[in-house]
Amino acid sequence: MIKIGLLGKSLGHSISPLLHANAFNDLNLEHQYKIWDIEESKIASFIQEIKDTEVKGFNITIPYKEAILPFMDEIDPVAMSIGAVNTVHNINGKLFGFNTDILGIQKTFEIAHTSLNNKRVIIIGAGGAAKSIIYYLNSQNIKYLDIFNRTKDRACNLAIDFHKQNAVSCHDFNDVDVIKIVEQGDIIINATPYGMAESQLVEQLPPINAGLPWDQCISKKQLFFDLVYNPQVTPFLEIAMNVGANFIGGLNMLVFQAAKSFEIWNEKKPNERKMFLAAKDALK
Ligand code: NAP
Secondary structure, eight states: OEEEEEEEOOTOOOOOHHHHHHHHHHTTEEEEEEEEEEOOHHHHHHHHHHHHHSSSEEOOOOOOOTTTGGGOOOOOOHHHHHTTOEEEETTEEEEEEEOOOHHHHHOOOOHHTTOOTOOOEEEEEHHHHHHHHHHTTTTSOSSSEEEEESSSSHHHHTTSSSSOOEEEEEOOOOOOOHHHHHHHHHEEEEEESOTTTTTTTTTOSSSOOOSOOOOOOOOOOSEEEOOOOOEEEEEEEHHHHHHOOOOOOSSHHHHHHHHHHHHHHSSSOOHHHHHHHHHHTTTT
16 A cells, blocks of 8 residues: 655544545545654654655654755755655656745635735744744735744854845744734744644643733734644634634644645545644644
């Protein structure tokens, strides 16, 4: 049986197997989606093994999206420019790396009918997901970008990736101007694990409100996007809901990136709506 799967660490609660199993069934493909939860020191031997087997490809998630790059034979220009691969296609032992997160982000904004033109955007987080968002923002004419991160240096390193260098600032969570910045933001994006199920941060909001209740620094004119998809409504999205603001959860992005990976491996488009409904059901 042809195998596809997910490479990463601490993957016990991933819903990727469910998403792909749904699409395999729907398209009558006798494929199996496996989980490869391995230590970083084992990546080289894992790669060697899969090159000689029926593994058609795999996704990569935290924390190996960057570590996998040296093992690729070819890297698609988008993935190369972000410096992160989340999809690998194995063609006769040659490994081709792609990044489908970008498409996930793009389609998420498209279905929300959200124009980023001339908007002030705030990103909380400076990891791989934040990096993908900045790659996408570079294709949009946004007005200003503020990046907040626990580790300020990482936020400032990421700011270098933004193409308008006179329209970007980096901050840690204790920045004195935080309230003003949050009030001025049009779109606020959480790209950290704050609020994520099965983590210590599950009930927590990103702490960039300088100790003020969040509802005193946000308004219904703003849009909130949380990359966390489990739970579907995180504490970050709850505060948006409470002030009557629009919000988007991370599940759309997850489904769109998974569907694009599926298409790369199988040269067939899966039914994204069915995948979305299966995931939504599983996360109830
Ligand atoms: P990552 O590369 O490991 O980066 C993690 C980010 O979260 C960093 O900014 C890190 O800050 C911050 N962080 C982690 N633990 C923290 C803590 N205890 N307190 C404060 N900040 C903390 O991960 P990633 O790939 O960017 O993913 C970030 C989030 O997005 C995850 O929740 C992931 O599930 C989600 N995501 C969703 C999708 C989707 O399809 N919906 C896709 C990708 C990612 P430091 O720099 O200070 O360590």
